Amino acid sequence: MIVYLFILLAVLAIGSALAMVINKNVVNSALFLVINMVSLAGIYLLLNAQFLAVIQILVYAGAIMVLFLFVIMLLNVEDEEKLFDKFRVKYFLAFILGAAVVGQIFYSIAGVTDMLPEISSNMAEIGTVEAAGDVLYTKYLLPFEMTAILLTAAVVGALMVAQYKIKKG
Amino acid sequence: MLEIDWFLGISAIMFSIGIIGVLIRRNAVVIFMCVELMLNAVNLTLVSFSSFHGNIDGQIFVFFALAVAAAEAVVGLAIIIAIFRNNLTVDVTEINLLRW
Numbered sequence: 001m002i003v004y005l006f007i008l009l010a011v012l013a014i015g016s017a018l019a020m021v022i023n024k025n026v027v028n029s030a031l032f033l034v035i036n037m038v039s040l041a042g043i044y045l046l047l048n049a050q051f052l053a054v055i056q057i058l059v060y061a062g063a064i065m066v067l068f069l070f071v072i073m074l075l076n077v078e079d080e081e082k083l084f085d086k087f088r089v090k091y092f093l094a095f096i097l098g099a100a101v102v103g104q105i106f107y108s109i110a111g112v113t114d115m116l117p118e119i120s121s122n123m124a125e126i127g128t129v130e131a132a133g134d135v136l137y138t139k140y141l142l143p144f145e146m147t148a149i150l151l152t153a154a155v156v157g158a159l160m161v162a163q164y165k166i167k168k169g
Numbered sequence: 170m171l172e173i174d175w176f177l178g179i180s181a182i183m184f185s186i187g188i189i190g191v192l193i194r195r196n197a198v199v200i201f202m203c204v205e206l207m208l209n210a211v212n213l214t215l216v217s218f219s220s221f222h223g224n225i226d227g228q229i230f231v232f233f234a235l236a237v238a239a240a241e242a243v244v245g246l247a248i249i250i251a252i253f254r255n256n257l258t259v260d261v262t263e264i265n266l267l268r269w
Contacts, residue, residue: 002170002171003170003171006171006175010175010179013179013183014179014182014183014186017182017183017186017187017206018186020190020199020202020203020206021186021189021190021193021194021199021203026196026198026199029199029202030198030202033202033205033206036183036206036209037209040209040213043176043179043213044213044216046171047176047216047217047220047221048220049216049219049220049228051228051232052216052228052231052232055232055235056235059235059239060205060209060235060238063239064205064238064239064242067242067243067246068198068201068202068242068246071198071246071249071250072198074250074253075198075249075250075253075259077196077198077259090192090193091193093192094188094189094192094193095189097188097189097192098185098186098188098189098192099185101181101184101185101188102181102182102184102185105177105181105184106178106181109174109177109178109181113174116173116174116221117173117218117221117222118221119170119171119172119173119221120220120221120222120223121223122223123220123221123223126219126220126223126224126225126228127220127225127228131225132225132228132229132232135225135226135229136229136232140229143233147233147236150236150237150240151236151239151240153240154239154240154241154243154244155243157244157247158243158244158246158247159247161244161247161248161250161251162246162247162250162251164254
């Protein structure tokens with residue numbers, strides 16, 4: 001049962017990723033990326049990482065993709081009409097490079113397949129919000145507070161970059 | 170039962186799709202979305218190793234990676250908007266201000 005669920009989510013994730021890359025319309029690409037994020041959250045649930053699954057949907061599929069859609073709306077971009085209309089050396093090289101990367105990773109995994117970890121018995125215990133918060137507020141407290149500074153700096157920087165008139169000093 | 174190889178396989182395929190997307194697309198926003206896809210693929214690797222080892226540190230790392238990805242998306246989209254104001258395009262083949 002869980003294997004069929006995994007296969008469904010994997011096909012959904014990879015199919016939506018492919019559709020995102022080959023789609024001409026930018027808004028459709030963004031919506032396919034949302035499907036990809038949601039199916040990835042499902043895969044996290046299969047791995048018993050409930051906390052990260054919820055965070056993935058809230059932060060990625062919620063916040064970041066809404067930001068992308070707003071920017072697409074602001075930019076008023078038209079479709080790329082000349083995607084895959086004729087053979088280009090650039091596309092061929094891109095596919096060769098992607099196939100090389102995936103082949104290299106599969107080769108590396110196949111080389112160490114007897115060293116990969118088996119499924120852990122306490123897998124269900126570590127992914128809960130309780131376990132994550134327990135570590136996050138004790139062992140990783142300083143990085144957690146640094147994240148707040150990072151996000152503040154990012155927001156201020158984004159406002160400075162994107163504001164309409166920048167005062168000349 | 171589940172094997173970790175499958176999760177690593179999906180992660181590798183998604184990462185390669187992201188690479189191909191960055192290389193063939195010309196719209197800066199779509200290139201940015203492909204970068205997000207590659208980040209997600211790496212996050213999946215971290216989560217699967219964390220769960221299969223029974224150690225939560227990898228998942229906490231993914232949490233911080235999510236925060237950094239959010240900051241990166243905000244700043245990157247602001248830069249794209251600034252470029253669009255100056256050039257009226259987000260086609261990366263027509264943005265050649267820094268090209269010699």
